[in-house]
Amino acid sequence: MTLLEQFQLWLGSIWPEWAAYITPAIIGVVVVLGFVLTTVIIFIYLERRLLGRFQIRTGPNRLGPEGIFQPIATALKVLLKEDIVPAKADKAVHWLAPVIVFAPILLIFAVVPFGKGAIFTDLNVGIVYVVAISSLSAVGIYMAGWASSNKYALIAALRAVAQMVSYELPVILSILGVVLMVGSLSMNQIVESQSIPFILLQPLGFVIFFLGTVAEMNRCPFDLLEADSEIVAGYHTEYSGMKFALFYLGEYGHAVAYSAIIATLFLGGWQGPLLPPIIWFLIKIVAVFCFIVWMRATLPRLRVDQLMAFAWKCLLPLAVINLFIIAAEVLWLPESMPWIMVVLNFAFAGVLILLWSKLFTLGGGRVEV
């Protein structure tokens, strides 16, 4: 039973039933919204500072001690900017797109467990819900690109659809590995059954899931949707003001959400010794995010056809093989000896990655015209 349901029951004993039902829900929504917005602001600051240090700069450090108020100033600046809509834009779609990109991120947090019982709603199909909701933002990005009536945005929109569809498959297949091992789709159960974090039990699944999610949140090296050296700003080229702010929030909100999901599925969620669960959870989210920033500071981006090839020729077959390996192990290996599984799976992951790297070819990709 989640904390929220307990609170609901207690309220029900003193208040009328409808109030007892609505009040906790509202409180939950406010808490989740507050959490997302504050973490997004912190993450924006963190990313800018970290990127600065990776690039031997200091990063923003002028406003407030060590520049911590910089994201707030940025937000204010963006909000005060003029909202420009292109003359030939499809106005309604143009207006709706940022909302559709941003809203699903809040919905994802409904099933993210922050601690024991600290979950907004413990859906029994939690992980399926996450997958379903998170692919909604692809629609928003496509709408943005289409409605802007800008060629750069259109290219980005088409890339978005191709990329999201391709990377959803390996992501889901690697999630299945986790689900097989847990035997449940509920996020709470997934965390509770990780006495050994799944990153050790399923290293290959983790790598696939990580790369897939990085691709889904359009971060380097898969940030083709906003590849600034090619298509200016991608799908949000024609956005400014509040709408742009929503895209910006959406981008970082995605990063927070996926970091949370990665932490939940593979890093043991809120579990950890000594410190309270919520602290452990936050530490894990920040660690995942820092790694993503590190990748962004280092790696160039792939080309669009290589991106597709990577998903279909590399991640997807590996994910299928991984699923079979996990299934076989769950079926035949004795459950009392998980460490055998760790060793086995690391060996499998190493061998498979080495084998697949042989398929890696350099260059090419010219089309006869």
Next chain:
Amino acid sequence: MKFERYGIGIAKGMMVTFKHLFRSPITVQYPEEKLAVSRRIRGNELVWYPDRCTGCATCAKSCPHGNIEIVTHVGDENSYVVDKFEVDTGRCMFCGLCVESCPYEALAMGISYERAQYRRGDMVLSKDALLLSDIRRPSGYARPKVEVTLPKQTLLVYWDKDREEGGQKVNFLTLSKKRGRGV
């Protein structure tokens, strides 16, 4: 059979950025920290010494843009008196040719670099505006006697080493610790 393309290059690259995370940043927090510019800097605006100037207009002739406008009349003792000496610094490209060509060292490049103006008209400097003053000092460009009196330039080549700056040792690490206090 060689396994060389399995991500080892990516891992190496990540290590390079990781190493840089612990190197001190080379940012200079500009208004608070100012590095010493070159002793020969061809900085903004010119410095004009009316007592040395003979009104020969060599500088005006050597300027590629014709920025310098000089009007003189013959005074007593058979010398020129400069009536008008006007430089349009808005069109100046700070090439230094006028300073190099002046035979009497009556013209020098400035050492300052914070001379933005709101109006183009304000950039046209006349006789009085070009005089030597506290905010308008000559640089050592083509003026070796001035050059030796100026502080030595801060060089980025020594960024991880102690360096002399205005007599006291400063190093980039201590600089970076001082940073970040905000305005």
Next chain:
Amino acid sequence: MAIRTEPFILNMGPQHPSTHGVFRMRVTLDGEVVLDVEPVVGYLHRGIEKLAEGRTYTQNIPFTDRLDYLASMTNNLAYVLAVEKLAGIEVPERAEHLRIIMAEMMRIASHLMAVGFFLNDLGAMMTPVLYMWREREKLLDLFEMVCGQRLTYNYMRVGGVSHDIPEEFLPALRRFVAEMPGLIDEYDQFLAQNEIVLARSKGVGVLPEDLAINIAASGPVLRASGVQWDIRRGDPYSIYDRFDFDIPVGSAGDCYDRYWVRVQEMRQSVRILEQAIPQLPQGEVCAKVPQLLRPPVGEVYGRIEAPKGELGFYLVSDNSIAPYRFRIRPPTLINLTALRDMVIGWKVADLIITFGSIDVCLGEIDR
């Protein structure tokens, strides 16, 4: 069965993050595939060739700074060499050495920019650019120390150089020369073996050897295609024949080779600097040249190996104080003519990196 598609025209630039200035490309695309590219130049046209005809030989030196503003020293050098050839002026030894030191420093600085921005075009989020800027900044500091400016040096003069170096210059340069090879190694480690860089740039934007020769390409673009042609060796000017250096030559003529050739050239430039510093003789830095130079009637073509290729000045003198004709042979404009042949059939992203690998400078293309 092929799906019927319709090509569309994308107008890239003049304001675009990776056109390296104000350059415009009319790109015909079929989806992501480039069908045709039409470069549109001229947004930075200042009429330098015409302006120069109305100014004296000395006054033209600052204008050459503004051609390829990332390599002003070599522009100065090419111009003054042409004028010296025209007027038959001997240059003192110390000035020759200083010129070589400056030109090689400039080559390193220019290649650092080229390599950094090539990697940035690949999408590496400014990091390589900032690392390379750090090194370039060290060089700019040294240039600033010698001639007082960081970008538009105006340092070379007809008959020598304008100033002698200050005493702090050589220790600082020695330190730079000592640490630079290690830094180049680090950059190699950073991205040269990176799988993504290899996948993106190997075999992409190939310029075949015969085409490279036929369009008169020069510089790293030509050498990456496998032609061993460097004016420093092929037609030595100044005192380059006294130095020992290799000419790195690529084989495939793709974007990666152009990148690789530039990195190797930086190493060779460091080698030249290592040899030039101890040799530096004492003495005058500028020959006695009249302030208003009047070269004899005639015409001359002077060329050097600038960082981006063969930079030539064609000067016609009518024995007046100003050149009668002042023609610039900009290396990057001529290299740019190969762009269309290199990118057709590739993706938009390849168009960007191929364009970046040519390393253009719009100041020089539009003049």
